[in-house]
Amino acid sequence: MFxxxxxxxxxxxxxxxxxxxxTILSLNVCLCATVQEVRPLVLVRPTSTSAVQxxxxxxxxxxxxxxxxxxxxxxxxxxxxxEWFQFLYPxxxxxxxxxxxxxxxxxxxxxxxxxxxxxxxxGISILLMVVYAVKKFGPVIGQTLDKKIEDIxxxxxxxxxxxxxxxxxSMEKEKEAQLxxxxxxxxxxxxxxxxxxxxxxxxxERLARVHSEVKKRxxxxxxVANVKTRLQQKHMVDWIVKNVKGSITPAQEAATLKQCxxxxxxxxxxx
Amino acid sequence: MMANLFSIFEPSSSIFNFSLNWISTLLGLMxxxxxxxxxxxxxxxxxxxxxxxxHKEFKALLTPYSLGSxxxxxxxxxxxxxxxxxxxxxxxxxxSSHMAMTLALSLPLWVTLMLSGWxxxxxxxxxxxxxQGTPSILMxxxxxxxxxSNIIRPGTLAVRLxxxxxxxxxxxxxxxxxxxxxxxxxxxxxLIFSQILLLTLESAVAIIQSYVFAVLSTLYTGEIN
Numbered sequence: 001m002f003x004x005x006x007x008x009x010x011x012x013x014x015x016x017x018x019x020x021x022x023t024i025l026s027l028n029v030c031l032c033a034t035v036q037e038v039r040p041l042v043l044v045r046p047t048s049t050s051a052v053q054x055x056x057x058x059x060x061x062x063x064x065x066x067x068x069x070x071x072x073x074x075x076x077x078x079x080x081x082x083e084w085f086q087f088l089y090p091x092x093x094x095x096x097x098x099x100x101x102x103x104x105x106x107x108x109x110x111x112x113x114x115x116x117x118x119x120x121x122x123g124i125s126i127l128l129m130v131v132y133a134v135k136k137f138g139p140v141i142g143q144t145l146d147k148k149i150e151d152i153x154x155x156x157x158x159x160x161x162x163x164x165x166x167x168x169x170s171m172e173k174e175k176e177a178q179l180x181x182x183x184x185x186x187x188x189x190x191x192x193x194x195x196x197x198x199x200x201x202x203x204x205e206r207l208a209r210v211h212s213e214v215k216k217r218x219x220x221x222x223x224v225a226n227v228k229t230r231l232q233q234k235h236m237v238d239w240i241v242k243n244v245k246g247s248i249t250p251a252q253e254a255a256t257l258k259q260c261x262x263x264x265x266x267x268x269x270x271x
Numbered sequence: 272m273m274a275n276l277f278s279i280f281e282p283s284s285s286i287f288n289f290s291l292n293w294i295s296t297l298l299g300l301m302x303x304x305x306x307x308x309x310x311x312x313x314x315x316x317x318x319x320x321x322x323x324x325x326h327k328e329f330k331a332l333l334t335p336y337s338l339g340s341x342x343x344x345x346x347x348x349x350x351x352x353x354x355x356x357x358x359x360x361x362x363x364x365x366x367s368s369h370m371a372m373t374l375a376l377s378l379p380l381w382v383t384l385m386l387s388g389w390x391x392x393x394x395x396x397x398x399x400x401x402x403q404g405t406p407s408i409l410m411x412x413x414x415x416x417x418x419x420s421n422i423i424r425p426g427t428l429a430v431r432l433x434x435x436x437x438x439x440x441x442x443x444x445x446x447x448x449x450x451x452x453x454x455x456x457x458x459x460x461x462l463i464f465s466q467i468l469l470l471t472l473e474s475a476v477a478i479i480q481s482y483v484f485a486v487l488s489t490l491y492t493g494e495i496n
Binding site (some may be wrong): 066068116117118119120121122123124125126128129142145146148149152153 | 307317359361362447
């Protein structure tokens with residue numbers, strides 16, 4: 001039921017809704033304050049549009065908000081309010097109300113205004129039963145119920161604190177995400193540099209290739225020229241030698257040979 | 272002063288021939304906790320536990336088509352419970368001991384169920400007249416028997432509740448009537464003791480009878496689908 005009250009907290013202020021199974025009776029309650037036992041909670045219809053304004057304009061002096069009492073009212077003998085005793089104290093002292101009760105009952109019974117017939121004996125039996133039950137089972141039942149109430153209120157507090165913790169955690173995560181986003185910047189720079197390096201390397205490689213290709217072509221041309229020159233030279237030498245050899249007559253050859261022999265004979269004694 | 276033994280059940284406080292005793296039917300409203308604060312008080316929690324347990328019980332008995340009617344049966348239960356229970360207290364009129372009230376509860380309920388069942392699910396209702404697993408020879412008799420049991424249902428519901436309440440109250444009254452003419456106090460204490468026992472029984476009967484009424488109504492509702 002009280003998880004229900006949280007379940008139906010659909011207010012215009014916008015508090016989160018927790019859906020549970022307990023929906024037999026409907027209750028329009030909105031949690032507008034933290035749950036403490038003496039703070040009042042405001043009953044707000046979800047259909048009203050000016051709920052907050054109405055709350056602000058309330059005349060607190062003449063119409064104070066109801067405060068939830070923590071303890072039940074004080075009683076004597078189990079059912080007589082303490083206020084009655086206080087009311088009679090100035091006039092009749094401490095024993096006044098007791099004397100009043102005793103006298104009144106005696107009067108009613110003796111004058112047979114109150115007749116003690118079968119209902120009276122039933123009443124006595126019921127009174128004895130109730131007193132016994134309250135004295136014997138009262139504390140135990142009271143403690144279990146109090147524990148259940150405490151569990152319900154604790155679940156509200158846990159929900160609130162859990163939300164706070166969750167929000168804080170998401171704040172932390174958001175900060176981390178921002179940091180990592182900055183890191184992304186550096187990553188991009190590094191990648192950009194990398195790509196530039198790669199481009200440079202490719203460019204240089206191509207440059208070198210161009211150089212070597214051009215050199216190859218030039219070397220070829222050089223070789224071709226060299227070979228041509230060599231062949232020309234060879235051809236020229238052969239042609240000259242052939243022509244010279246062909247132009248040597250036999251008389252010239254014999255005269256040269258004679259001259260060489262005479263030179264050698266002239267040189268021989270000197271050696 | 273009692274004219275006869277059953278005059279305890281007569282609604283005798285009247286104003287201009289209008290019986291005021293029947294207002295005790297609404298006395299239970301005083302005891303249902305109002306849920307102004309979000310945090311429950313002990314009695315609020317107690318009461319909401321009780322009716323939530325009942326709601327779960329009835330949910331198991333009803334078909335998925337009629338789940339919303341747990342509200343009605345829980346309300347019926349709580350009304351009869353308060354009437355029975357508060358009637359045990361001295362000087363409180365037990366309105367559920369009168370056939371006028373119990374028939375007023377059970378007869379409209381039964382007539383509604385019958386009408387809606389027979390008009391909307393005629394074949395289903397006819398099928399219900401023969402329980403599962405009946406030997407073929409017995410079928411005509413089963414139909415008769417089931418029809419009769421169907422017809423007396425409002426009567427049984429009403430009379431069960433009224434008779435239980437009357438019986439309990441009668442016993443208590445008889446015991447209590449010997450009180451004024453009691454001489455020795457030992458017998459008086461025996462009287463009080465026996466009254467206490469009887470009251471314990473009567474409280475239990477009050478709760479059980481209201482529960483039985485509500486559960487049977489739930490079952491009859493579940494049957495027509």
